[in-house]
Amino acid sequence: MTALVHETDPVEGYLAALAAAVHGPAKARTRMLAEIRDGLEDAVSAQGSIPRHHAAARALRGFGTVEEVAASCQLELTIAQTRHTSRALALTVPFLLACWYLIRTAGPSGDGQVPRVAQLVAAHLTGAATIAAVLAAAALAATGTLARWLPTPPGLPRVVAWTSTSTGAAMAVATIALLAASPSSANWPLVVLAGLFTAVSHAMVAGSARACRECARLTC
Template sequence: MSTAPRADPVEDYLATLTTSLHGPARAKAAMMREVRDGLVDAVEAQTRFGVPRAQAAHRAVLDFGTADELAPSFQRELTIAQTRRTARVAAVTVPVLVVCRFMVHVVARDPDWRLGALAVHLAAVATASGLLAVTALVATGPLTRLLPTPHRLPSAVAWTASAAAVGMALAAVALGVTSALSTDWPLTAFAGVLAIAAHGVVAASARECRRCVRAGAGCR
């Protein structure tokens, strides 16, 4: 009669910790590799002194600290990494917002207050996104050696990027609907396609940033 293989405490620990964390896949994978290497080294150090491997694995996990104890600090690190990624995406897409604002303004030559309001919204979001992106990259970069990262900065970046994504979606719809009536319809249509593509990238990054912020709040 065959017996089920024994669970590996190290693998169970890594699985629990991995499930509780959210952030950029590459940064998270690198973090888990470091944890695994540390646990494996601890297990091997004990087995060299004759400690059975199962017992050595249990000891290594206990000495390392529970997943609940380590998750908050690990999640903060991943949240900062995702904040920087979202800030970079927002900075790169500012020119897209500017182009969309210009094209919406061109389309709104006939006084349409809706398109005019959208153009103003895009200009405001572009300015806010650019300023906040630069601030976030500076605050989460070398400046962290001197000052702590502002607590609400990840949330501010996430929601500003979300506003930029919404603005680009609205611009894409407006440009798509009105491109047939515009004399510059090829350029207008191209701007709409560009807005759709940028919306997808920014929205995905902003959504992951919000997820990291919520995960960090849940780890406190």
């Protein structure tokens, strides 16, 4: 039924092709396509009482090709995805740093607290996570308030994409190390909790990073 509608209605066919060509956060993408649909319908209505098929064809000729409109839309969606990914980092990393700080400052396994391997993992990943958090905050500022006065750096989406990818990979390593070390820890609830929270954070960041890489690739 959907294919039939697209074959008989040029507007729906145009929107379907545009939807397939752009990538970004679901809400932003849906809202953008709805606005374009409204604009096209207004343009079709402005053609007068001629048959819809001919009115739609005229409206589409004046609107631009799918490739032209997709390029403009993708730039906006890439910025939206960059903010989405930066927000995921900004929300998860501070809690991870707090968990890892508790592990680092707890006594080693010889004192009945936390295995040394868990402390080493937390210590080595803290620096990378801190850099990611700072970058996330800077990216949110650059694509938010500062964007009113300064252009968004063209390479920012790619930097955020690969920084979040690296951070997500580090989170996966930390999850495995922490959960593996938990059985030998007298304070195992703390280690398990940190491992589980790191796993959840990895799922959030890794998925958003993958989408950000795709958006950055399409924008370049």
